[in-house]
Amino acid sequence: MDDVVTGAMSTLLAKLGDLLAEEYELQAGVRGDVAFLRAELESMEAALLRISEAPVDQPLGAQDRLWARELRELTYDAEDCVEAFLVRLDHRHHAPPNNGLQGLRGFVHRGLSLLRRVKARRDMGTEVRDIKRRVAEVSERRVRYKVDGVAAKPDGPTVDSLRLSALYTKAAELVGTGERSDELVRMLMEGDEASSRQLKVVSVAGFGGLGKTTLAKLVYEKLKGHFDCAAFVTVSLNPNMKKVLRNMLCQLGNECSLNDAMCGGEGRIIDKLREFLQNKRYLIVLDDIWSYSVWDTVKYALIENGRGSRIITTTRILDVAKQASEDYGIVREEVICRWVCEGFVQKQHGKTSYQVGEEYFEDLISKSMIQPHLYNHGNTVWSCWVHDMMLDLITSISEEENFLKVFGGLQPISVQSKIRRLSLQNINAEDSKKLATMNLSHLRSLTVSPEAFTYFLPAFSSFPVIRVLDLHGCSQVDDNHCKQICNLFHLRYLRLSRTSITEIPNEIGSLQLLQFLDLDMTKIKELPSTFVQLSQLEYLSLDNQTRLPECFGNLKSLQKLLPQITIRSPAMLRDLSRLSELRLLLVRFNECDESYDEPFVQCLSNLVNLESLQIFDCHNGLSSSIGISTPGPQQLRSINIGPGTINRVPRWMSSLSALSSLDITLLTLQEEDLQILGSVPSLRNLYVWVKEHRKDRHQRLVIGSDYPFRCLARFRIGRGAMEVEFAPGAMLKLQTLHLDFHVRHTLDQFGNFDFSLENLPSLERVIVHINCYYAELGEVQDAEASIKKALDLNPNKPTLELEKHGDSWRSG
Structure with missing residues (x-):
């Protein structure tokens, strides 16, 4: 750029x-x-x-x-x-x-x-x-x-001098890191038997740039292998606590609870964290805590369970007045959308502007200008962060080149040129008086924090050429402000999430250049009919309770629609099918019967650019008997069907040539399901959750060369009885196998634990979660021994990670 x-x-x-x-x-x-x-x-x-x-x-x-x-x-x-x-x-x-x-x-x-x-x-x-x-x-x-x-x-520090300064400062910080990390490890791990079972919290304090995060990360990497689960979570100033808790839940590995908690508030996520950690020995790092209120919220999730869990916190309380370090996790998608709307990214032949922005993002990571923060399931970067020293350099260049003005904290307000981009952070009443005297008519981009909005209530009419307006979290923004905003005809990017808006006026149709609109976590019940005039809208985020208007299929440029659409009739599927540019789709079915099958498959046929699909609460719809007659969404790489269940794997999946990741919940697993799944040509990751074990059969489904699974590298199956075994020639490229089964159910249905794991020639890692409830000690030992024996016979000698849940078996 x-x-x-x-x-x-x-x-x-x-x-x-x-x-x-x-x-x-x-x-x-x-x-x-x-x-x-x-x-x-x-x-x-x-x-x-x-x-x-x-x-x-x-x-x-x-x-x-x-x-x-x-x-x-x-x-x-x-x-x-x-x-x-x-x-x-x-x-x-x-x-x-x-x-x-x-x-x-x-x-x-x-x-x-x-x-x-x-x-x-x-x-x-x-x-x-x-x-x-x-x-x-x-x-x-x-x-x-x-x-x-x-x-x-040069009349100031050159890029070379700044680079050398950063290099040698970093080197100086690392001197003695080994000694400090060893000391921290001793503080966390040493003690008598009683103290080793107690929850222990150790804090690292100091000013920004001292190396607290580096030290905590070093200790975290040393110790995390000694715990059942671990998470490294950055908090920073003015955190979105729901996001912080959600990140923690994600890193700890509780994917099912994460999906369930997505629609809830902080309390629901805390409940899920407590439930998940109840029987776990966990290690959690809370990096860069700025206030006691943050700790007061997080500590409710960190249950004391007598398993010897450990918590590390880092803080710079003495430096609390310093502004936040665009080191907080910055969501990749939000960054790229903003680049596009600011005009920094242009379309290229055969690529959307967002796809070009993704390439820019990856280029910045490869050059270490930004660093990965969290990854999603596809092992792509979900969020990034910027080091303090890089942030200082960026701020310095932005100020010198009049690219961006940041007001707030300890930075004085003084302007000698036209302001094009403005970020208002922790300003006070005196700052707002100075702002009121400034000419902001050339402003292109305005970001206002909730704290700043308390003192600075702008007249939006004074920003005639503004393109980007970010008022996320400003609860003072109401319907009157929204009506004014609808007169800003140059807007491309509008973020009104977590504001007090309850209604979108009809004038919204005047924002003909709008590309990004975020209305999440508002109290808007429905959108006006004029909303469908936003012909250039590419990204739309709504609250779960907000209804789309009729004829929303007119939003022809829409590429991402979040968080999900509730399908209330087959007619809505026909409208949805007109959004041919859509790349991400999350749908929830209000009800689902045979009348939905054909419209849904036809909808998929039309969404030719779809890359990711998630379906919730479909309950026995999406019939397996209907196939896609046209080429369909050949860009579709990821599908998640759950937590509702369907009877069969839909037959149309076998026609998706790019599908590489599938997470599906089935009522039961049948041979027909394996035939369809095995024929998906590019499938690399497969997660199958079986709701009920088959009561009418006592023979396992045998996966062999008849079910090709040509590219499958990771396979997970659970959670009732273990219903499959592997014949010679099965899943020739499988590297990671995750089994999740109930000992008692498996014995009742099949009488043994012979899964024939020795027949998987490329297997490198096996993860086994055994549910031991209602099983006797000897039965659990038989399950362990059978799995270990099979792996010993496997010529690839895969590693085994085994975890048992429930302790009723101990009484046996």
Whole structure:
């Protein structure tokens, strides 16, 4: 991304090209000026990029820096002007119709509309001439004052010096880390038998950059293998506690409870954590706690169970006034969406702007400018974080280049140039007085924290060209504010989650450029009919209780719809099928019978760009007898069907050529299910949960070469009786096998624990969870011995991780 270097150059050049199209009917002189601007700015863009690629040991001179900064500011003004013109003209298509006015009234209406268009073109011509004059002045000034061959002495720290500083500071921090980590390990693990069984908490305190996180991470990696489960959770300033607790639940490995807790509040997640940790010896690191209230919330989840669990906290309480370190987990999806809406990412041939943004994100990780924080099930980065020193560098460059102004905390408010992007954090009443005197009419992006909104209640009409507005968590934002916001015609990104809005006005249809809209955790019950006019909307996040309007299939650009759609009729499936750009879909069925089967499969056939699908509460729908007649969603890589259950694996799954991950809950497992699953060509991860064991059969299903499973690398099956065994030639590429079964049910149905694990030639790791309730001690020992014997016979000698649940067997 070169936006810091070139300003709005790339998007401006594209808009200038649009202006030259015949449909805008520019006067001949104005068309000539626009063509001149486009050619001149293309040359200037090339010069700016050459400047950005200058070697770090040859710093830019002061004149080059001034010229680049002036040109960047000019591109922002020019783009604001051009877009305002385009919006004024295009907005007429969405103005209220004249309702068939005839005679004099109709003539007057048409005449006024014509006058408005003429005035817009005249104003545009005036502003283009002014921009042309400024471009010429900038070019002449550079020639007039340029001194070739003389490199100016840098007046501040260079990139090299900052890099060396970071390198040697880091090296100095690491001196003695081994001693400190050994001491911390002793504090956590040493003690008599009684204390070793008690929950122990150790805190590491100090100011930012001291190495607390590094130390805690080192100790965490040393010790986590000694515990049943572990999590390393970053808290930071003003945390979203629901997200913190959810991250903890995810890392601890309780995937089922995580799905169940997604729709609940903090209390529900805490209950799930307590339930999961009840019989576990756990290790948890809570990194960067800023307040006692955070600990007071988290400690309710960290149950004392007499298993010798350990907790490490890091904190910089003495430095609590310091602003938060865009080190808090930043969700990948939110970052990329914001890049797209800011105009930093452009579409490329065959790729959406979001997909290009994903490539930028991966590039930043590969260069260690940002670091992975959490991973999702597909082993891709779900969130990232930025180190304190990198954050300081980013803040410094942003301030110097007038890219972003951050107000709050200890940073004084002083502005000497136009503000394009503004982030308001922990401001006070005095700060708000200063803000009130500033000209914010050039603002493109505004982020306001809940604390800042208490002091700064902006008049949204004073932001005529704003594109990004983030008011997440500002509970003071209400329906009146929302009505004002609907007049911000340039908006691309609007985040109103966790606000007090209860109703979206009809005027929402005026936001024709809107691409990202977050209305999660609001009290909005339904959306107005005009909502479907948002033809460029790509990302929509709603509260679970918010109903989509009729004809929502008109949102043709929609790619992600969260958190889920509740399907209340087959007609909704037909509307859903029109969203052909959709890449992520989460659906919940209000009810599900045979009348839903064909519309659902037809819907899948039309969603040709779908990549991830989750289905909840389908309850015996989605018949196995219906196949997809058209190619269908050939991009679909992940499917999760649960927690409701279906009778059979749907036959249409075998036609999904890109499907690599499937998590499915079945009422029972049958041979037909294995035939369909085994024929999915790219399936690598398979998780099958069986609700009931088959009461009418006593022979296990045999998985052999008849069920190809050509790419399967990870397989998990549970949780009743263990109903399958593996014949020679089965699952030739399987590396990880996760068995989850009930001893008593397995014996009752099959009489033994012979799963023939020795026949899996590529097996490297076996994870076994044994439910021991109602089983005798000898039966549990037989299960363990049978599994170990099979693995001993396996030529690949896979490792075994075995865990038992329930202790009723001890009494046997």
